[in-house]
Amino acid sequence: MKYEMVAGFETHVELSTKTKIFCGCTTQFGGDPNTHCCPICIGLPGTLPKLNRQVVRYAVMAGLATNCTIPEIAKMDRKNYCYPDLPKAYQISQFDMPLCVGGYIPLSNGRKIRLTRIHIEEDAGKLIHRHGDTLVDYNRGGVPLIEIVSEPDIRSIEEAREYVEKLQLIMRYIGVSDCKMQEGSMRCDVNISVREVGSDKLGTRTEIKNMNSINFIAKAMEYEFERQVDILENGGKVIQETLRYDDVTNTTSSMRGKEDANDYRYFRDPDLVTISVSREEVEELRNLLPELPVQKAERYVSELGLSETDAALLTKYRKIAEFYEEASKGTKNPKTAANFIIGQIFRRLDTESDKEAFDIKVSAEDLRELIKLIDDGKIKMNLAKSTLEKMLDTGKKATEFISESDMGGLDEATMISLCEQAVESNPNAVNDYKNGKEKAIKSLVGFVMKNSRGKADAVAAEAKIKELIAKA
């Protein structure tokens, strides 16, 4: 029997507002324990939450970028559960009136992963276990989160991977989160079940909690898929439960605890008023959204004539796309800038985080100046490439490395003279060519290029050399 995977995601994304969701404390990661706290975010008796409007705006932007509808009103609810990292014994979240509903993420295979909703909520603190004691750090408590809930539309690990990457990409692009999974600013819970291929029924699902790496998600889903198939093949039944993924043993295990046994007793938070999102504000936020990566890549292909692969590479990080657009602006061939970036510049950026940071010494304007020298026929590609290396090393402009005499090409007389020299000083190559070795001409052209410091026109030189040999 053949089985297919059915999975849905609940993704927590930390918003990059400067201050927390209900108080003025900083959201900065790290810091000595309990130093980013105040009476409000540690829930001292009598304190009241005050909603940070930027949180609403970022969440609405996230919704608009993922094709969600934004209802005119939303409300905040209390999710009650008792745990030492939650100082009020309830988390302020959204239950039945979230900020965003009904969006989708398009995948490259043409399928759409539907989003049920996006809501805002506060993060909890962190427990630290040390020397047999448990300590609690509330620095993270009250940091704003959005929870993006998908429908169970994911059918494979490849789709899961693409879904998470796309979400990450979009959130970073629109600037609402840095989505650093290793720092926990993006975390995923996966609901997963299996069914026979062709069936439209949903199987019993399990939920794998709190994963902070795309590779772990893939491995955990693979393990859990096989585990469930095994159970069904052997006539067993999958139990609905919450699981923890262990990346050392690559297994999932049942997680009894705070999440399981609870009835959250949701009710509207009486300390907060109804959130109104006017249509004007929605439009204002829509206008603030940058062109999204998918749209950008499409445009690069259709308008600029780049390959799909190159377009994808250039749009993966917003900084790179912006750099590319600035560098290629007004140049003759948009591919030239693309080749420089994907070739020489990417060679210096080893990791994904290097690419994301895109910390290079050359400005887009300086690269554009270099390309213009090529466009104007002032320098040849070879010289441009070696110049770019020097620019990347030093941060200096192209003109620092190219002398006046390098530019303006080669005059006819010099070119002919160099070609004559090439024929005269390389009798072996000339003979080889005469004897039918077509390739031998290349070394003669090479001579001309070298001695002209790359300024000669290789095609013209080759023609001249052939002419000289034929005459001889």
Add this chain to the structure above:
Amino acid sequence: MSSRGNIKKLADMLESKKISCTELTQSYIDEIEKSNGELNAYVKKTPEIALDTAKKVDEKISKGEKLSSLEGIPMTLKDNISTDGIETTCCSKILKGYVPIYDATVWDILKKQNAVLLGKTNMDEFAMGSSCETSCFGGAKNPHNINHVAGGSSGGAASAVGGNIAVYGLGSDTGGSIRQPASFCGVVGLKPTYGAVSRYGLIAYASSLDQIGPITTSVEDAAIVFDAISAYDKMDSTSRGRQGAATVDTLNNSIKGMKIGIAKEYIEGVRDDVREAVMNAAKVYESLGAEIVYFDLPVLKYALPVYYILACAEASSNLGRYDGIRYGFKAEHYDDVNDMVKKTRSEGFGDEVKRRILLGTYVLSSGYYDAYYKKAQNLRGTIVNAFKEAFTKCNVILAPTVPMTAFENGNAISDPVETYLTDICTVPVNICGLPAVSVPCGFNAKGMPIGMQLIGDSFSEATILNVAHQYETAVPEAFRASDFGVKL
């Protein structure tokens, strides 16, 4: 007329240097020492703070600087109002030793005006109770007869003000907790419109119902204090501030032609002496040129269950934070974190608080939510609309504050349901977020004070205080002082 101090009289005495602020403050401190043993109104006395402030005020007076309305006036805060550096316990064992690191907005306002804080007053534990007897410090006593309770939950404030060992006190009112003890102790208690006074720093019982307000000896004093504390506060999202001019300016307006409504359901079922006193007040109003209009308000019968469901539901969530981890009481012996939380709560909370947490948890549980909490929320809307309609027929509603006079000590907690029923007249106002003021309207045969309340539409504090003040002017003997405390 009473010989006790009121705010304007004391302010005049200070400014005309008939008495220094230090002397005035010391006389209250001395009387507290004398009487608090019997009244148990204060659970925390702050004489050093009071005298420090008094000294500052005296310096200002000696420099000839003008004083603001409440400057130098000795006062109290209920023990659920957060005070930076001063222990705040809600009269619960679970908060013993808890010292706030910030000031409630109301205290911040008054502190800046050099209000002289005499101490924190007694209350039912977490404001849950009608007799002040659920306090972990024991109940406050009634200054008109110490064999009777002061009422609750702001019993300490009413006892202190009624016993003339404070000029005024701030209390909080979730289901009648300002008005009921004011009524029992023969003083004035104002429950402002929800949102008129900031709740920031008020330790929550039921957040959608709680409101801070003054307990005073006169309507004018209530107006002065209300005017001072009713400011918009950005720290409280539900805050609106006072809508309109200072209420103290319109106390003497004529009430001729004003329509005063009486709803049958408020009058039925109250004790005869109470009904009689309220109906006599109606006659006084007629003599002042007001028109009495009668109507039915049948939704009132739902008010009590709606109140107890909503208040307990919110309380069950609000009180979840008391787990012994961060502040206050922590059980001494425990096995692990869960055991610690369990034992801390078992030992730290009193019976009434536990009862309401259990009730609230139950009505919010999945499977019961629709039958209780959701239904109560819907009915809340119905009651709100019924009051809205009532205010198309009249300007203010006149009603008893409590169906009876102060209970004898120990009677209230013997039967909780019986005691809940006594909140029948006060809770509708909280459900609707309306303002209401309780004023004395006479004494029963045993000499215990009777109170009536004037209920207004949202943000009509000026109107109800005007109507109340006109009664006080016409019937000053209803405001007779007890034998306790400072005489001036």
